[in-house]
Amino acid sequence: MKLNRNDECWCGSGKKYKKCHIDMDLKLEEMEKVGYEIPPRNIIKTPEQIEGMRKSAKITTGILDLVEEKIKEGMSTEEIDILVYNYTIEHGGIPADLNYDGYPKSVCVSRNDIVCHGIPNKEEKLLNGDIVNVDVSTILDGYYSDASRMYLIGEVSEEAQRLVRVSKECLYKGIEAVKPYNTLGDMANAIQSHAEANGYSVVVEFGGHGIGLGFHEDPFVPHVGKPGEGMVMVPGMTFTIEPMINQGAPDIAILDDEWTVVTDDGSLTAQWEHTVLVTETGVEILT
Template sequence: MSAIVLKNADEIVLMRQSGKLLAQVFEMLEDVVKPGVSTLEINDRAEEYIVSELKSRPASKGQYGFKFALNTSVNEVVCHGIPDQTRKLNSTDIINVDITLEKDGFIADSSTTFVLPNASRAAQKLVKTTYKAMWAGIKQVRPGARLGDVGAAIQQVAETAGYSIVKDYCGHGIGRDMHEGPSVMHFGKKGTGILLKEGMTFTIEPMVNAGTELTVTKEDGWTVETLDRKLSAQWEHTVLVTSDGYEVLTLRPDERIPG
């Protein structure tokens, strides 16, 4: 992972642009992600929209040899799920869709866990708690805070609810490169870690498991699942450290910052 890159005013304008466009992709997908749709169809619809409508680039495609525009992680898949024509969504599924978008040289990264209509109450609770945990971490962001403050807040929400935090994967700095410094852990101790400074841009993307935190990577070399095959959920936003707090660059048009 490269060094931490503080963004100047012009670069922040471009980061905002990429984030806003990416938020529109998720808004479009609200009508796409439904029972009977394959995960490859979700990928194809998103890629067409990004390229044709938004005149942008799906930054994940070709990165590290990955062939798709996004990741689709269903149920026990923690992250890096591969779109597949044969994997059609069931009404009881939850699915995380993770997308990166590049416009004018700058990249935004975000994910949403969609809850299908007949998902269990346990699945719904896991997804809601993960979202709450992400926001608990985001709200720690400000100049002078430390990354350990972010991780500790996320960990407290997840573990208080009886869940576990995946420690094998983390958030990351982002800008001209998809993966810049720093690494953003979703667990930690308050008052520790890298000092946050105005102009930093990074993702906060906790993966929360219903059972063990342990994971296993499938033979395809990409797909990461829970070791016990229990459910996993994830949410992600790209965040900017401002002069007095934070700005969520990938905030959805209909999304409100929790009180």
């Protein structure tokens, strides 16, 4: 239904349409006419929902800080899972990973050639020289947040350190490209270009995702792409950016547990992740 200027805005803000989303909608109408992919209104978050996500993100960030304090050589990945579960529950949250589509643990811990979804267990110990991704997702009062970091265990090779550093740079190159009316392809291209300029590849099959009221919402957020392609980013959109950067080829394989994703050639891989909000002027990192 087309709104009149003095109608209440569709977003639920209580403001008149002319004082709220009319300018954005007019711009998007023009962009859609020339072929851009326009976001559906139902993925645009209200101020109340964004505040709920900020509170959830505070727990996620606190967990990653705690892991940074505690992680060490000889620790089992199961011990990391226990840390994450306890901190989340103590702060009133729920680990979003736990029992999600049957996933058995509260966190994903991915070492060395594991791209993502490494399942913690008692037998897997952190070794000197490992690079480790810890991926934390939290529900608080129905609001979701998601972030991950890389950790270096003991004496890590220069090659592995470089991969970890460049993968973090890729994340922030992507974040820098998040601006109103840019496209997801602009963001993806910034990541891909930086990775490939440094001799690395980007995993194609897995990407970021919309998040907030659910764990995985629309849109799918690619980390490989061309400028101008993909969905237009608009204020109020929330999603994760989480590029998986491989030292070798981008190809992956999934192990028999149907969760653990590894590099097909056994090369090292690294990933950093943030949940972000598109703002009127650019981007806010929620985690």
